[in-house]
Amino acid sequence: MSLLQVDDLHAGVDGQAILKGLTLRMDAGEVHALMGPNGSGKSTLANVLAGRPGYEVTSGRLSFKGRPLDQEAPEVRAQAGLFMAFQYPVEIPGVSNMEFLKAAQDSHRKANGLGPESPVAFMQRVRTLTEGLALNPEFLKRGVNEGFSGGEKKRNEILQMLLLEPTLAVLDETDSGLDIDAMQTVASGVNRFRSANNGVLLITHYQRLLNHVVPDFVHVLADGRIVESGGKELAHALEERGYAWLTA
């Protein structure tokens, strides 16, 4: 099944062109790694997919599970199964993590014609996921990302992904800033998540994550376009040689 289809996408933010003819296809069951120099447009792609206000598609086509995305509100895309783990997760003081997770799940279920899950079942599921990510259950009572360390925020993003079970997960540098143990925890979370029915777009700078989450494809984004695609060996080549040989 075609999960994501991006054709000759031109997009930008605040009137500045950033993506300049990007083409990318993903099928269900695949993990794609997206690499590339700082400022090449990786996060921009993630935000455009998620429909973040301010990001504008100027030309090209964008479809998710066969339906065009251009007009849909961010929450509608999310409810349809498109998930984005933020490179820099924000804090929402006063709103507890538990309450936030519940609201997120309820809205997903509602979009699928389901009522809220029973509170007990919900809580047990969240607890299990929390433990699996080596997060202290106390985190559930604290404000969303409030006072969390960088690594804790990233694990919290994975917690949300595992709870919401999206069909496409775009993980924007979820491995950055993680210690070695946390990296393995996150990687095993992603591995547990991946299945024949969903896809993962892993935005990363490091080969290290890809040793744990082995990608089917690796793409290099430079100056708003994919300049090279290959299998997992491409990531090794990049680790050794950098990007210069591709962008020169």
Place this chain on the structure above:
Amino acid sequence: MRESPLDIVDQEYRAGFTTDVEADTLPPGLDEGVVRYISEKKREPRWMVDWRLAAYRIWRGMAQPDWAHVHFPPIDFEAISYYSAPKSLQDGPKSLDEVDPELLRTYEKLGIPLHEQGALAGVAKAGNVAVDAVFDSVSIATTFKDKLKEAGVIFCPISEAVQEHPDLVQKYLGSVVPQRDNFYAALNCAVFSDGSFVYVPKGVRCPMELSTYFRINERNTGQFERTLIVADAGAYVSYLEGCTAPMRDENQLHAAVVELVALDDAEIKYSTVQNWYPGDQDGKGGIYNFVTKRGACLGRASKISWTQVETGSAITWKYPSVVLRGAGSVGEFYSVAMTNNRQQADTGTKMVHLGPDTRSTIISKGISAGRSQNSYRGLVRTSPAARGARNYTRCDSLLLGDTCGAHTFPYIENKSPSATVEHEATTSKVSDDQLFLCQQRGIDPEKAISMIVNGFCKDVFRELPMEFAVEAGKLLEVSLEGAVG
């Protein structure tokens, strides 16, 4: 079935309907004759009419205050009618069976149970709540009177208390808010029509929540209710006040006075959920809510706690205060004030520490949206005798959008060298990034805003009686409508 005054709200201003009852309404205008007329209608004793007339003369010599951060054209006090009563109630209903069915239906529509059976059916969820319902100028029904009487608690319209308990009324009326306190209070003293009176005797814990429900119906009428609550030594009472009005294009004046008196070891918890009609999106119509609320902790170790959720009114001007006279007495003020569209709120508190070891806590949460203006104004004063007094103030503002304003005016007058006065203030904005995070998780922006705002108000909602906290959250949700672009 509906069981609380706040249930009335779900989508728009649901309480905005009018009731067709024949009313006995005085023509607009105010002079001594009007004051005498009101007093006669209520068959008041001599001392009461003299007190009103004295207040009227004081009021004549006063000017409308202009220091608050609110703007409105001058009020024409000659254009207001100072008395309106449903005709069927002219001689006062003796029992619920005598109340005009049209009125009962009004309260039913508003979700206020005036039939005790009805109220009882809701008990499991709503707890025991006795209701005094004030319609324009008169109290139309008080429920659970008998059950309260058994406990020795007096809960009745203040007009009735003047007749039945003159000694108590005469002793305490005006003892906390004197006639000359301020312009609107003086006006209230002269023309107050009805309101509630509560007396909880020594050592009695009031067996149920007491509640007054105010409703303005008649056009061009002002509502001037007067509430007096006295908790004798060791007594406890929790009291809730709710309000609504029809949607009308003109502004209507509501100038109430509430006085609380707590003797030794007594505690009064007073909660308000104010949902007067706020006017339309462009600021047309709505209630001017100019209210004086003050409590006196006269006794040692007494406690008075104000909790308010203010979402309605075109203009709110209100500073529920506590005078801490008794040694070790405690004053609290928990407030959520939400303004949207063209609403203006200038609200806060005064904590006046007179006795030693007195303590006060102020938690204020202001939320502004649309083109509204929201100000916190608070005074903490300690006298030289207030040795070891402590105050903690926390004042947070939350802005939705950038066309609204939030302002903080804290005044501290500390004359006690051993007192501790702490003040913290923050201003934050609901950011686009926070909204987008919620949306990316499938939560629509309206729900996201209400979740964030509710989180912001948590510290105050916690102080509300349980059955009203949820409703307060819903009320905010309604007020927030249209706050996201």
